[in-house]
Amino acid sequence: QVHLVESGGGLTQAGGSLRLSCAVSGRAFSEYVMAWFRQAPRKEREFVVAIRWSGGGTWYGNPAKGRFTISRDNAKNTVYLQMNRLKVEDTAVYYCAAGRGDSGLESHTMYDNWGQGTQVTVSS
Numbered sequence: 001q002v003h004l005v006e007s008g009g010g011l012t013q014a015g016g017s018l019r020l021s022c023a024v025s026g027r028a029f030s031e032y033v034m035a036w037f038r039q040a041p042r043k044e045r046e047f048v049v050a051i052r053w054s055g056g057g058t059w060y061g062n063p064a065k066g067r068f069t070i071s072r073d074n075a076k077n078t079v080y081l082q083m084n085r086l087k088v089e090d091t092a093v094y095y096c097a098a099g100r101g102d103s104g105l106e107s108h109t110m111y112d113n114w115g116q117g118t119q120v121t122v123s124s
Contacts, residue, residue, distance in 0.1 A: 002026035002098045002113040009118030014088055020081040020118060022096030030054050033099055034079045036070065037108055038063070038092035038120075047106040048094070051079065059105050063090070086122045093117040 008020040022034065035050035047061040049070045058070055069082040079096065099111035 002029045002032060004096045004098060004113055004115035006094065006096045006115040006118040009094060009120045011121045011123065012086060013123050014086060016086050016122070017082070017084045018086065018120060020083070020094055020096075020120070022079040022081075022115060024077045024079060024098065026113075029077070029098060031100060032113075033101060033105060033110070034070075034072065035097045035099070035105065035111060036064075036079075036081045037095045037097055037111075038090075039095070039117075040089075040092040043092075045095070045108050046092075047108070049081065050105045061106060083120070086120075088122050088124050091120060091122050093119050 003025045005023045030053050033050050033052050036048040037045050039045040049064040050059045051070045067085045072079045095117045096115040097111035098113040101110045104110045
């Protein structure tokens with residue numbers, strides 16, 4: 001079991017930046033793929049980006065390409081999501097997730113550990 005706690009959400013204007021953090025604890029989380037998903041009101045949960053804890057391989061979803069960067073700090077057991085050039089349509093609750101697998105990384109069904117979410121609101 002892996003425990004995830006997100007932080008760093010908030011309110012910013014369009015064009016601004018935010019950095020989300022996901023503190024990770026638990027057994028053998030180095031074997032996991034870590035991901036960020038987001039869910040806006042009345043919309044389905046959407047894949048943003050993933051990183052393999054061991055090796056650091058990354059997969060970027062369409063919302064993240066060119067604007068967001070995922071990284072991890074092994075010493076702090078934390079995964080980060082740096083979000084730049086934010087748009088109003090980036091407004092959502094952002095969730096950190098952890099799962100084991102080699103395929104289907106963009107599907108929320110691959111992940112069996114979730115954080116509580118952090119709200120990101122981008123104003124025009």
